[in-house]
Amino acid sequence: MKKHSLSQLGARAEDSPISWLMKAALDRPQLISLAAGFTDNTTLPLKITQEIFNRILGSSSKGRPALQYGTTQGDLTLRRLTARRLYSLDFPETSPENPPVSSYSAGNIVITNGSQQFLYLLSEALYDPGDLILVEDPTYFVFLGIAKSLGMQCRGIRMQSDGIDIKHLEEQLEGLRDSGGIRRLKMVYLVSYFQNPTGRTTALDKKKQALDLIRKYESHAGHPIFLLEDAAYRELRFSGVPVASILSLDPHQERVIYTGTYSKPFATGVRVGFGVVPDSLLSTILRIKANHDFGSPHLLQKLMGEVLSGPHYESHLLTIRRRYLRKSRAMISAMKKFFPESYHWETPEGGLNAWVVLPRKRRTGLKSRIFKEALNQNVLYVPGSLCYAEDSSRLKPNHEMRVSFGSASEPDIREGIRRLGRVFSELG
Ligand SMILES: Cc1ncc(COP(=O)(O)O)c(C=O)c1O
Incomplete structure (x- = not known):
């Protein structure tokens, strides 16, 4: 007898790292998550959304179809x-x-x-x-x-x-x-x-x-x-x-x-x-x-x-672009200050993420000492190895990390990068 009644798809579906990473960020308020794919919290369009909802729901000709x-x-x-x-x-x-x-x-x-x-x-x-x-x-x-x-x-x-x-x-x-x-x-x-x-x-x-x-x-x-x-x-x-x-x-x-x-x-x-x-x-x-x-x-x-x-859309875009520019700069300048010279990254021109390449011998995966020690120090990143397909024609790289400047505040970005820098130097 089979141990489960799952479909082949059900059995193949694996825990998604995204769910875990997002939950970790929400469950541990003291954790600085440079991993979760959240966007900037402070610029979320509260007022615009409220105004528009009021407009839609304030009129029956707009409100009723919208609720259908x-x-x-x-x-x-x-x-x-x-x-x-x-x-x-x-x-x-x-x-x-x-x-x-x-x-x-x-x-x-x-x-x-x-x-x-x-x-x-x-x-x-x-x-x-x-x-x-x-x-x-x-x-x-x-x-x-x-x-x-x-x-x-x-x-x-x-x-x-x-x-x-x-x-x-x-x-x-x-x-x-x-x-x-x-x-x-x-x-x-x-x-x-x-x-x-x-x-x-x-x-x-x-x-x-x-x-x-x-x-x-x-x-x-x-x-x-x-x-x-x-x-x-x-x-x-x-x-x-x-x-x-x-x-x-x-x-x-x-x-x-x-x-x-x-x-x-x-x-x-x-x-x-x-x-x-x-x-x-x-x-x-x-x-x-x-x-x-x-x-x-x-x-x-x-x-x-x-x-x-x-x-509203254009004005909101202007606001968040300025914000992400500042945050990405905060991240890059912290990396320059706290990361070893042999680590590499490119300066992002948009989006929410920076990609850091460590020397090949340094492991960043979920089981690595770097990942575990980073978690001990309450900072989370996305191990680069999660982002590579299972492709037997090459070895999966395991010495990179994605750090996101989307949701953390500028002081937290600096502190998160400082903590990572400390992990790198402690683990030699
Ligand atoms: C590359 C890429 N595609 C698609 C998505 C899905 O985003 P959403 O479903 O919120 O549109 C994401 C979310 O992080 C993403 O990074």
Whole structure:
């Protein structure tokens, strides 16, 4: 007799480090968490949200529909505003009412419970156990959890400071073509703006080269291979220059999928995200979403629609960008002061994370002395090894860490980094 009655998926699903990291931060108030993916607390848009809720609920013509179920695909006004915003981010010099190309059509947008739900819906739509996807090495570790539970295999593509190493992508595709493995390849996944975990942004030229390569090798797969751009941190740019999305490279939107979120730029507690999907996948995603929840909370979509249609969104973005710039500077200057010279990091231009590379012999994983001693000293980071796919073609690096400047205050960021510095010097 089996010990449990779980489905294969249930048995494959592992404890997600994200749940543990977030709970640790909430359970131990004395802990300085440079790990949890929370956003800045003090700038959460309390007043704007209250004002808009009052406006919506103060009128029966707005309030009643908002408190009713919506549609599976999501509120049309919010989808239109999202399409227009994406278009104006990609083509800032023009801002038409209805963007002229299908990549930016409200009809191709699905509103989801955060972009996380979109990642899950898409995975359910595309993958069978044993299917393969190519991910950045390292990548967003919660996505790796989805992949694992659905029985997908992930292969890592090496990262450079401006995104994936295109040569390595081509080598992987060539190898898969030669081995026949390409028939299981469904997607390439890029977290292209201020990546979680490394903070790096993928250059537009690399997005284009990746798309060209996918098109080149696709005939060997016998089915479409998609390029998924996860732009969760796109709106959190506080320096550097803007980069257009992959939507701008595929105007008829056949092979690109894009996901974004209002969690990070507005409020994580509101948790409204979206996906932009090609026609060929749209009805499947909607059928699966109908099975999940037949539509995300309508009130929250109405809230986001109101936020986007007025001046609040832009003004809020200005506030939080300034804030994250200050916090990232506080973190970098503390690292310069307290970390050994042989440790490396890049200065983030946006997002919530910095990535620290230690000398190879220093271990940072959950079982390492550094991690345990950091926890003893009440400071938490994300071990870099959690962010690497199970890929037998290389050894999993275990000497890096993600430190987030999102939620901790500036004094706590300095203190957290000081404590980490102390751990490093105590453990020699
Ligand atoms: C890269 C990336 N994608 C997607 C998400 C999901 O965010 P949400 O579901 O709040 O939109 C996150 C959250 O941290 C993330 O880091």
